[in-house]
Amino acid sequence: MPPSLGESKLKAEFIDRFARFTEWPSSAPDGSAQPFVIGVLGRTPVAPQLEELARRRRILERPVEVRRLTQIDEMQRCHVVWISGEWRERLTEVVEQAKEREILTVADTEGFGERGVMLNIARSGRMLSFEINVEAVRNSRLRLSSQLFRLGRPVGGRRASGR
Amino acid sequence: MRRFRSLSVRTKLVAIALAGTLVPLSTAIAFVATNDIRSFRGELERSAALMAEVASEYSAAELAFNNPEESRRTLAKLEHLPEFEYAALYDLSGALFAGHRLAALAPAVVIPPRIEARPVAEVAVFEHHLLAFHPVEHRRARFGTLVLRTTTEPLEARVRTYLWAVLAAALGAVALSVGLAAALQRVIAQPLGNLTEAARSIASGGDYSVRAGRVSEDEIGMLAEAFNTMVAEVDRRQHEAQEAVRVRDDFLSVASHELRTPLTALKLRLQMLSAKLGRGGAEIEAEQVRQNIEVTLRHLQRLEKLVAGLLDVTRITAGKLELERTELDLSALAKEVAARFEDEAAKAGSSLRFEAAASVIGCWDAFRLDQVITNLLSNALKYGAGRPVNLRVEATGETARLTVVDRGIGIPSGQLSRIFERFERVAPARRYGGLGLGLYISQQIVAAHGGVIRAESHEGTGATFVVELPRAARSPEACGPGAPEAAEEAPPSGGGR
Numbered sequence: 001m002p003p004s005l006g007e008s009k010l011k012a013e014f015i016d017r018f019a020r021f022t023e024w025p026s027s028a029p030d031g032s033a034q035p036f037v038i039g040v041l042g043r044t045p046v047a048p049q050l051e052e053l054a055r056r057r058r059i060l061e062r063p064v065e066v067r068r069l070t071q072i073d074e075m076q077r078c079h080v081v082w083i084s085g086e087w088r089e090r091l092t093e094v095v096e097q098a099k100e101r102e103i104l105t106v107a108d109t110e111g112f113g114e115r116g117v118m119l120n121i122a123r124s125g126r127m128l129s130f131e132i133n134v135e136a137v138r139n140s141r142l143r144l145s146s147q148l149f150r151l152g153r154p155v156g157g158r159r160a161s162g163r
Numbered sequence: 164m165r166r167f168r169s170l171s172v173r174t175k176l177v178a179i180a181l182a183g184t185l186v187p188l189s190t191a192i193a194f195v196a197t198n199d200i201r202s203f204r205g206e207l208e209r210s211a212a213l214m215a216e217v218a219s220e221y222s223a224a225e226l227a228f229n230n231p232e233e234s235r236r237t238l239a240k241l242e243h244l245p246e247f248e249y250a251a252l253y254d255l256s257g258a259l260f261a262g263h264r265l266a267a268l269a270p271a272v273v274i275p276p277r278i279e280a281r282p283v284a285e286v287a288v289f290e291h292h293l294l295a296f297h298p299v300e301h302r303r304a305r306f307g308t309l310v311l312r313t314t315t316e317p318l319e320a321r322v323r324t325y326l327w328a329v330l331a332a333a334l335g336a337v338a339l340s341v342g343l344a345a346a347l348q349r350v351i352a353q354p355l356g357n358l359t360e361a362a363r364s365i366a367s368g369g370d371y372s373v374r375a376g377r378v379s380e381d382e383i384g385m386l387a388e389a390f391n392t393m394v395a396e397v398d399r400r401q402h403e404a405q406e407a408v409r410v411r412d413d414f415l416s417v418a419s420h421e422l423r424t425p426l427t428a429l430k431l432r433l434q435m436l437s438a439k440l441g442r443g444g445a446e447i448e449a450e451q452v453r454q455n456i457e458v459t460l461r462h463l464q465r466l467e468k469l470v471a472g473l474l475d476v477t478r479i480t481a482g483k484l485e486l487e488r489t490e491l492d493l494s495a496l497a498k499e500v501a502a503r504f505e506d507e508a509a510k511a512g513s514s515l516r517f518e519a520a521a522s523v524i525g526c527w528d529a530f531r532l533d534q535v536i537t538n539l540l541s542n543a544l545k546y547g548a549g550r551p552v553n554l555r556v557e558a559t560g561e562t563a564r565l566t567v568v569d570r571g572i573g574i575p576s577g578q579l580s581r582i583f584e585r586f587e588r589v590a591p592a593r594r595y596g597g598l599g600l601g602l603y604i605s606q607q608i609v610a611a612h613g614g615v616i617r618a619e620s621h622e623g624t625g626a627t628f629v630v631e632l633p634r635a636a637r638s639p640e641a642c643g644p645g646a647p648e649a650a651e652e653a654p655p656s657g658g659g660r
Contacts, residue, residue: 010229017227020304030302060302129230145301147224151233 005045010128011108011121012049015080018119019059021145024079024102028062035065039075039103041094042084046108050082072097083117085109092116095136102141113155119148120155131155172352173345180344181337188336192329200322204315207246208286208293211313214241215250215297216284219309222252222299226260226306234261246313248272248292252299254307255280269314281308291315354383358390371398417599421469425462432459472600475534476585479607486528486611493563493632494519494556496529500536501554504544512549513569515540519556523563525634531608532632535616538601539567539628546626547571562614563632570625579618605630 015038028034036059040047047068054064067078072094075081081103083094088109095116098105105117113120113131118140120131132152137144170178218241225234231252238250242265249264251274262274287294295311354376361375371394375387436455478484501517508515536554543552548571555566574582583606602616609616613633620626 014228017224020227020302021224127229130228145224147221147301150221151224151228151230 007128008045008049011046012053014121014128014130015046015050015082015106016053016057016059018104018106018148019080021148022104023143025141025143026102027079031061034062036060036062037065037067037078037080039067039069039078039081040084041069041072041075041081042086044082044084044108046082075103076101078103080104080106083107083109083112085112088112099136099140104142105136116156118142118144119152122153129153172355173348176348176351177341177344180340180347184337184340188333192333196326196329199325203318203321203325204288207313207315207318208288208295210244211246211293211295211311212284212286212297214244215295215309215311218250218311219297219299222309223301223306226252226254226299227301231261235263238263241311244313246293246315246317248312248314249274250309250311251275252307252309253278255305257308260307272312278308278310288315291319350379351383354378354387358383358387361390365394371395371401414599418469418473422466425465425469429459429462429466432462472604475604476600479604480585484607484611486531488526488528491525491527491529491532493523493525493527493532493565494521496532497536497554497556497565500533500540503537504540507541507544508552511544511547513544513547514551515544516551516553517555518553520558523556523558523634525563525632527612527632528608531611535605535608535630536565536567538605539565539630542601542628543567543569543571543626546573550625558634561634563634565630565632566627568625568627573622573624573626574618574620575622576620579620582618583616 019036038050038054040050047066050066054066058064067074069075069078069081072090075094075097079102081094081098083091083105084107087094091112092115095105097103104119106119106121107113107117108121110122113122113133116133116136118133118136120133122129122131130152132144132148132154133156134149134154135156167175167178218237221237222234225231225237234252238252238261241247241250242263247265248269249262249272251262252260254260257277257280259274259276264272264274281296282298284295284297287296292312292314295313297309297311298305299307299309357378358375361373365371365373374391374394377384377387377391432455436452475484497519498517501515504515540552540554547569550570552570553566553568555564555568557564557566583602585600585603606616609630609632614631616628616630618626618628
């Protein structure tokens with residue numbers, strides 16, 4: 001079932017909310033004039049929704065900038081990177097890069113959670129929920145609110161590292 | 164207040180003790196109870212606010228990620244609060260997002276589907292419940308509002324129990340204080356009762372020997388003592404009054420006798436004269452008539468003296484003894500009086516010796532001092548038993564002193580203090596005539612001059628009377644020759660002396 005417009009919009013909102021429950025230790029403080037950068041790897045209907053959101057909203061009281069990325073290297077200055085299903089082949093590479101750089105990785109593709117994406121949006125019934133890869137979050141330098149751990153369905157962990 | 168006054172002391176004491184307990188007790192209880200109830204309520208409000216805050220903290224992500232199921236699970240954890248009725252989460256538009264309610268405890272309570280947006284945390288108090296509102300925020304982003312409703316009925320029950328306990332304690336304290344007061348009032352009421360009993364028995368029986376027992380050292384003890392003193396004083400005055408009546412009766416009998424003796428003599432003498440004259444007057448010689456008239460005059464003089472003495476006493480008693488001061492030589496006056504007594508001294512067989520300074524000048528009433536010297540000499544000769552009598556006048560600085568010494572029967576030492584009293588006489592009236600007024604009048608005259616008179620004597624060895632007079636009047640200018648003393652004197656009345 002192709003994702004509806006409403007669903008893409010909701011997913012964009014999820015990114016906004018994820019950002020509010022995450023801390024980037026080396027980033028500029030909340031309210032800073034430096035933009036909050038969201039990178040998008042690959043084609044996804046969520047991208048235009050994110051761009052729309054960036055136009056009318058601030059995240060962590062900072063201006064929002066959405067960058068469409070084509071290379072893994074381009075992730076460098078991003079706070080959040082959305083990984084589309086197209087990047088399934090090079091996912092491990094992306095996850096490894098992100099781990100080094102305080103990047104919150106987000107996706108909406110089944111199985112990405114287990115493969116090291118920190119937050120993977122999933123559908124449960126008629127509602128959207130998300131998976132959280134505890135191991136990936138723990139290995140990164142990001143600090144995620146405990147509320148995310150409570151709400152998200154834990155995936156990965158030992159099994160993920162066992163691969 | 165009038166009703167309170169008419170109560171017995173016992174009841175008053177109990178009432179005072181009761182008031183003394185009730186007023187501070189009720190004030191303290193009202194204060195403590197108000198504080199406690201306020202603190203119970205505050206505690207409940209604080210705990211509701213705290214729970215709302217904690218729950219809202221947990222609910223942020225649920226609202227953020229639109230997870231009402233998880234939210235309900237969170238809210239359900241609050242149901243273990245003892246006063247819990249419901250907890251609900253509302254989104255930013257005020258629409259119900261998730262709620263949990265304990266239907267069993269509060270079946271009538273429903274979770275409202277919408278609420279007005281509330282910007283800050285607050286606790287609203289209603290009659291039987293509280294509503295705690297808390298904004299759901301995370302990192303300065305607002306997601307909605309949490310509402311927690313708790314019942315205040317357990318609190319009310321607790322307050323009721325508390326108030327009953329307080330009331331019971333207060334009643335206990337009051338009962339205790341009334342009991343104690345009832346037991347202790349005897350300490351005050353009983354001695355008062357004894358005192359009343361003593362007063363009553365004196366009033367009805369007239370027995371002044373009754374005394375109230377003094378049982379304590381406090382005001383009631385002092386009252387008992389004052390009462391006893393008063394009874395003793397009344398007793399003493401009663402005796403005094405009786406004694407005064409007796410003295411007056413004695414005096415009256417002496418006075419009537421004294422007045423009657425010369426009158427009888429006079430009557431006899433005149434009857435005899437009249438009888439002789441009635442028979443033609445031939446048998447009576449002029450010489451005899453003259454003798455009779457002389458004797459008659461003597462009796463009249465004696466009567467006059469007695470009456471003058473009585474008049475003086477009346478005047479002194481009325482406070483109307485007036486002095487007519489002039490510059491006077493006491494030596495000369497004393498000498499003159501002594502000369503007047505030469506015949507009488509000779510008759511009594513006493514020698515009258517007079518010694519005096521050349522002149523002792525002072526500002527005195529000549530007539531009154533004449534009376535004093537006359538009286539003292541007359542007494543000295545009367546009681547002198549025929550032995551020598553000395554009259555001495557001397558001046559010592561500001562004072563003139565006149566001394567009369569006899570060596571006669573003297574005065575018993577126990578009576579010395581009484582001889583200057585009115586109507587008092589020490590010697591037996593039958594043998595020594597007189598009204599017993601002389602020394603009283605003398606003493607009053609000397610006192611009016613600002614002087615003193617005193618007597619020294621032993622029974623059987625004679626008596627010494629000393630008069631001391633200040634030489635100057637209190638206002639010296641008043642003592643010109645013949646000038647009356649303005650401060651003390653009215654103009655001479657013309658008669659009476």
